[in-house]
Amino acid sequence: MTSQTPILQLAGVTRNFGGLQALKDVSLRIEQGDLRGIIGPNGAGKTTLFNVITGEFKPSSGKVYLRGEDISGLPPYTICRKGLSRTFQLTRIFPEMTVYDSIWAGANSKASHPWNPVSSARHLKHIEKETLDICKLIGLEEKKDELAVNLSYGDQKVLEIAMALSTKPSVLLLDEPTQGVGGKEVDMIVEVVKKLSEKMTIVLIEHTIDVVMQVCKTVTVLTEGHVFAEGTPQEISANKEVQRVYLGEEI
Amino acid sequence: MKERNKQIYLIGVLIALVALGFVLPRGARSLLVQVMILSIFAMGYDVSLGFTNQCSLGHSVLFGAGAYAILLPILHLKAGLIVSVLFCLGGGIVFSLVTGVIAVRLSEAYFVIVTAIFSAIFHLLAVDLTWLTGGDDGLSATLPALDLGFAKWSLYDPLVNYFFALFFLVVGYLVLRRIAHSPLGKIFLAIRENEKRAEYLGYHVTRYKLIAFVISGVFTALGGGLYALSLRYTTADFFSLYWSIIPIVWCLIGGLGTLIGPCLGVLLMSLFQYYVSAWWTYYLIIFGVLILFILRVSKGGIVGFVMSRSKG
Numbered sequence: 001m002t003s004q005t006p007i008l009q010l011a012g013v014t015r016n017f018g019g020l021q022a023l024k025d026v027s028l029r030i031e032q033g034d035l036r037g038i039i040g041p042n043g044a045g046k047t048t049l050f051n052v053i054t055g056e057f058k059p060s061s062g063k064v065y066l067r068g069e070d071i072s073g074l075p076p077y078t079i080c081r082k083g084l085s086r087t088f089q090l091t092r093i094f095p096e097m098t099v100y101d102s103i104w105a106g107a108n109s110k111a112s113h114p115w116n117p118v119s120s121a122r123h124l125k126h127i128e129k130e131t132l133d134i135c136k137l138i139g140l141e142e143k144k145d146e147l148a149v150n151l152s153y154g155d156q157k158v159l160e161i162a163m164a165l166s167t168k169p170s171v172l173l174l175d176e177p178t179q180g181v182g183g184k185e186v187d188m189i190v191e192v193v194k195k196l197s198e199k200m201t202i203v204l205i206e207h208t209i210d211v212v213m214q215v216c217k218t219v220t221v222l223t224e225g226h227v228f229a230e231g232t233p234q235e236i237s238a239n240k241e242v243q244r245v246y247l248g249e250e251i
Numbered sequence: 252m253k254e255r256n257k258q259i260y261l262i263g264v265l266i267a268l269v270a271l272g273f274v275l276p277r278g279a280r281s282l283l284v285q286v287m288i289l290s291i292f293a294m295g296y297d298v299s300l301g302f303t304n305q306c307s308l309g310h311s312v313l314f315g316a317g318a319y320a321i322l323l324p325i326l327h328l329k330a331g332l333i334v335s336v337l338f339c340l341g342g343g344i345v346f347s348l349v350t351g352v353i354a355v356r357l358s359e360a361y362f363v364i365v366t367a368i369f370s371a372i373f374h375l376l377a378v379d380l381t382w383l384t385g386g387d388d389g390l391s392a393t394l395p396a397l398d399l400g401f402a403k404w405s406l407y408d409p410l411v412n413y414f415f416a417l418f419f420l421v422v423g424y425l426v427l428r429r430i431a432h433s434p435l436g437k438i439f440l441a442i443r444e445n446e447k448r449a450e451y452l453g454y455h456v457t458r459y460k461l462i463a464f465v466i467s468g469v470f471t472a473l474g475g476g477l478y479a480l481s482l483r484y485t486t487a488d489f490f491s492l493y494w495s496i497i498p499i500v501w502c503l504i505g506g507l508g509t510l511i512g513p514c515l516g517v518l519l520m521s522l523f524q525y526y527v528s529a530w531w532t533y534y535l536i537i538f539g540v541l542i543l544f545i546l547r548v549s550k551g552g553i554v555g556f557v558m559s560r561s562k563g
Contacts, residue, residue, distance in 0.1 A: 054451070075455075076450045077452075077453050077454055080450075080451055080452065092445050092447060092451075093445065094440070094441055096444055097440060097444055101440075102441075104437065105438065105449070105452055106452040106453070108434050108437065108438070111434070113434070114434055114438065114454070115434065115438065115459070115462070116434045116435060117430050117433045117434075117435040117436075118433060119434065120429075120433065121432055121433055121436070121437050122432070124434065127434075164451075167452055
């Protein structure tokens with residue numbers, strides 16, 4: 001397994017903001033098909049890690065590889081086109097667009113001529129099919145004609161995931177998909193994540209330890225910008241050091 | 252079904268416009284010509300502000316460029332009307348590319364400021380370069396006949412003038428409507444709704460904003476060019492900030508991003524300018540209050556109001 005090129009790899013990634021070192025020499029190997037949980041206290045650099053991987057920030061030093069290809073410092077839209085997609089901790093949706101159109105916009109970006117100014121968008125059957133498939137997969141089928149702004153917060157979180165999926169990623173980064181969501185909706189989102197993990201590699205930032213322990217195959221603990229521990233959920237919850245610095249506060 | 256209703260209305264409007272061309276008295280007809288021409292400008296501006304949320308204050312540059320790009324070839328190259336319209340469209344592309352390449356990469360407030368600066372610079376240039384522009388006095392031209400090979404019409408015939416403007420309005424509307432419903436139009440809306448998210452869906456946002464800006468610029472230049480043709484005159488004043496702000500007013504009262512709305516905005520404002528200004532010089536005060544009232548009642552302007560009514 002280690003001989004194979006990992007689908008996503010970080011090699012000594014450091015990111016500074018002025019004097020603050022948000023990420024310190026972070027190295028990660030995420031294999032194809034993994035469902036990796038990233039946990040850590042507030043300010044540990046989890047979201048910064050996502051921002052560096054997806055091109056929002058350039059790493060100050062170090063490299064990010066997608067399927068062995070160096071993607072560090074590329075702009076977000078290029079990285080997205082290479083098959084890496086993400087959601088945002090604070091939902092970033094298209095408020096005045098319907099669920100269908102929001103997902104359509106992502107599906108269209110991988111079409112042969114996304115900028116087509118002539119055809120009617122309604123008549124592009126293959127994009128329509130992809131969009132409807134995602135609506136179905138993610139359980140938003142009945143709400144597809146509603147404006148995104150009118151959805152419940154939980155549904156907006158699901159729409160976030162659906163929009164990330166619409167670009168057909170091979171790696172999906174989810175930034176706290178259950179944050180601020182009520183009990184029943186958490187279960188719904190967990191189900192969605194489980195279902196997706198059969199099809200793609202997922203990296204999941206999550207604050208709810210139960211969720212992480214329940215769904216993740218491997219877990220990375222981040223504290224103060226560096227990798228503190230790594231292993232299966234069982235190993236992590238058995239790790240005394242981790243319990244002390246992180247889990248201890250929670251349980 | 253609803254889409255069909257809309258089409259029936261639009262065909263009704265078209266028939267009415269054709270009929271009005273024949274029955275209206277001279278003064279009202281030339282007012283309507285102005286409304287139609289400025290509506291092309293308004294729809295063009297809508298692509299920038301309504302479709303992609305780029306609040307440009309630099310469109311006076313494109314309006315003025317269009318006006319000069321159409322008259323200068325007539326004056327100096329003895330060009331025919333069709334050729335000079337092509338010059339006008341080309342001028343729109345060149346000027347919006349040059350200003351757009353610099354401006355669209357800036358975030359909102361900086362975009363507004365930089366485009367306003369463009370407006371100021373080009374206005375000064377136009378006033379100063381009198382050998383080219385005629386400065387504040389402007390240039391007037393004698394228009395050549397519209398020569399289509401099989402027929403020749405003079406724009407000095409008010410009826411020809413009217414249908415000349417109507418032709419461009421209809422074609423302009425159809426082209427922009429086509430774009431609005433195309434994948435490109437959907438990308439514009441995604442960018443308007445959330446630029447960052449659109450980027451993370453794989454779109455090169457700056458490039459698409461530039462495309463929108465250029466499309467907007469072409470129609471603005473066409474509006475400016477036809478406006479100059481209808482007056483047979485162009486002046487450096489067409490570069491002034493007035494022509495950057497007025498389309499924002501049209502779009503806001505009519506309804507952003509609706510294409511029809513901005514045209515209604517032009518109609519309303521022109522009627523006001525024409526009829527109310529005759530009996531009260533400070534008619535703009537009434538108009539200002541009217542704008543506030545419309546936007547208070549409906550954030551989506553006139554079209555937004557009608558749509559919300561027809562739905563509920």
